[in-house]
């Protein structure tokens with residue numbers, strides 16, 4: 001957001017057309033080199049018109065840096081952004097969301113104006129003393145914008161994770177999806193399945209005016225009016241297509257257009273990437289488009305290819321993590337690994353018991 005210290009709009013002088021992200025460059029597959037810019041320090045400021053803004057330092061002693069190697073992949077960014085939202089939304093978290101956002105930016109890179117900042121830093125004429133002022137302006141963003149973008153992405157991912165766990169017979173996340181967190185609203189996505197439609201009056205959606213979230217809230221209100229229940233009274237899996245459509249509606253459109261790749265001088269069909277949220281949504285959409293059929297989830301055939309990195313959520317702590325080609329289902333923290341082992345033991349005891357009973361019946 002190109003705003004100066006007084007909150008006035010200042011047009012960018014960066015060239016947005018020089019940076020190219022092709023189909024093969026974005027997503028959770030393999031190594032992906034982003035042009036993320038790292039700032040060492042940020043300054044927070046309150047402006048009358050834009051509220052709290054974060055301005056990166058671009059001055060002597062605080063020169064911004066480009067990743068030379070080990071740039072975070074789309075999957076890395078997706079998992080870390082999800083975990084940032086989870087932390088911000090956790091009632092037991094004592095640090096302010098502003099602190100957590102700035103900490104994320106310092107660790108991963110600047111979240112906005114990705115194309116323009118990269119263009120500045122790679123321009124042969126670039127000089128810190130001359131361009132620093134403009135880079136600071138281009139990089140300035142509103143904390144409120146970040147929170148709004150983060151909430152939307154967090155809601156979409158939460159819904160997806162709840163969906164995935166449900167396909168693996170774990171309804172916990174889906175049942176809790178409607179609950180509001182410390183800062184972010186819950187999504188009453190699954191509430192309608194907590195009651196039987198035969199018991200409920202017809203819902204008139206006309207006042208929602210096509211707003212999906214409003215419609216879901218009306219479903220939730222109808223569910224509450226019938227009977228308060230903490231379990232599903234319908235088999236949610238039977239509504240798989242309907243649920244899929246709702247998830248797709250939450251994902252923003254991508255602007256795809258032809259760009260010239262300056263390295264190869266060839267035209268490529270590429271997505272516009274301005275913010276880290278564009279990268280995350282794109283990675284998420286790709287994951288969905290490459291997903292296996294619901295009935296195959298958890299089966300050996302659903303195992304990703306060796307090079308594939310998939311963003312999953314841990315069934316024990318709920319954090320997002322990246323599963324490489326092995327079949328790990330936990331985030332790898334010792335307590336989650338332990339919980340997984342205990343669950344395996346319980347399951348095998350249950351299975352042995354079922355086997356024994358089965359033999360007796362026969």
Ligand SMILES: [Zn+2]
Pocket residue numbers: 314315316317318319330331332333336
């Ligand atoms: Zn975990």
